[in-house]
Amino acid sequence: MDQDDKSQVESVEDVDVDAALDELRAEEHRRLLRTAVLTLIIASALGFVGWWMATNTDTLFRPNLQVEAGEQEVLAVTNDPVCRGIIDQVTAIAADYEEREIFIEENVLGDDEANVDQVRETAAAFRSRHREVSEQVEGAVLRERVFRRQLNDWFGFMDNEFRILEEMADRQLKILRGEDVPEPEGAWVNMPSLRDRVLLTIDENFHAFRLWHQVGLHPCGAAPEGVTPWTPQG
Structure with a gap:
C-alpha cells in the first residue's frame, strides 16, 4: 500500500x-x-x-364519625330482634349449606348408599331449620307489609327445593336397595338436570335473600317498646 x-x-x-x-x-x-x-x-x-x-x-386515621352516626340512626329504626334474628339465622343456614353443597351435588345421585342417605338427612335438616325460622315471621316487626309476604314466599320456595332434594335422595336409595320405584315423569325424567336446577335455585334464593336485606330500604322495623333491641355481634 x-x-x-x-x-x-x-x-x-x-x-x-x-x-x-x-x-x-x-x-x-x-x-x-x-x-x-x-x-x-x-x-x-x-x-x-x-x-x-x-x-x-x-x-386520615380517625373514624368517619358522620358515617358512624348515620349507621346508628338506621340501626335505631331497624333493630327489631325477631326480624334481625331471622336474618342472622338464614345467614347461618346459607353458610352451612355452602359448606355442604358440593357433597350434595356429588352424592345425591351417587352409588354409595351411606352418602346418599346422608344427603337425604341433610336436605331434611335444612327443611326443618327453614321451617323453624319461618314460624317467627308473623312476630317480626317489618317496615312494609309487603316484606312479610316476601319472607313467607321465600321460605316456601326454599322448602320446595330442599323437599325435591330429599325426595331425590330417597328415590336413589330405593334404587340402590333394589326396591321398586315409580317411573319418573316430567322434570324427574332427567335427574341430573333436575339436581342442577335445584342447586342453582337454592343458590339464587340465598343471594336474593342477601339483596333483600342489604340493598335499599332495610326490611326490619324498630324494636317494640319494652323489648330489648337487636345489636350487632362482634
Missing part, C-alpha cells in the same frame, strides 16, 4: 470514530434528559402526597 492509500484509510477511520463518539454523546444526553424528567415527575408526585397527608392528618 502506497502513502496516499494509507492516508485515505486513516482518514476514513477517523471519521468513523468521530461519528461513533458523536452518537454516544447524543445518547448520553438523551439518557440524562429522560432521567431529569422522570426525577421531576417523581418529585412532583411525592410533593402532592406529602401535601395531601399534611392537610388531612386530622382525619
Whole structure:
C-alpha cells in the first residue's frame, strides 16, 4: 500500500470514530434528559402526597364519625330482634349449606348408599331449620307489609327445593336397595338436570335473600317498646 492509500484509510477511520463518539454523546444526553424528567415527575408526585397527608392528618386515621352516626340512626329504626334474628339465622343456614353443597351435588345421585342417605338427612335438616325460622315471621316487626309476604314466599320456595332434594335422595336409595320405584315423569325424567336446577335455585334464593336485606330500604322495623333491641355481634 502506497502513502496516499494509507492516508485515505486513516482518514476514513477517523471519521468513523468521530461519528461513533458523536452518537454516544447524543445518547448520553438523551439518557440524562429522560432521567431529569422522570426525577421531576417523581418529585412532583411525592410533593402532592406529602401535601395531601399534611392537610388531612386530622382525619386520615380517625373514624368517619358522620358515617358512624348515620349507621346508628338506621340501626335505631331497624333493630327489631325477631326480624334481625331471622336474618342472622338464614345467614347461618346459607353458610352451612355452602359448606355442604358440593357433597350434595356429588352424592345425591351417587352409588354409595351411606352418602346418599346422608344427603337425604341433610336436605331434611335444612327443611326443618327453614321451617323453624319461618314460624317467627308473623312476630317480626317489618317496615312494609309487603316484606312479610316476601319472607313467607321465600321460605316456601326454599322448602320446595330442599323437599325435591330429599325426595331425590330417597328415590336413589330405593334404587340402590333394589326396591321398586315409580317411573319418573316430567322434570324427574332427567335427574341430573333436575339436581342442577335445584342447586342453582337454592343458590339464587340465598343471594336474593342477601339483596333483600342489604340493598335499599332495610326490611326490619324498630324494636317494640319494652323489648330489648337487636345489636350487632362482634
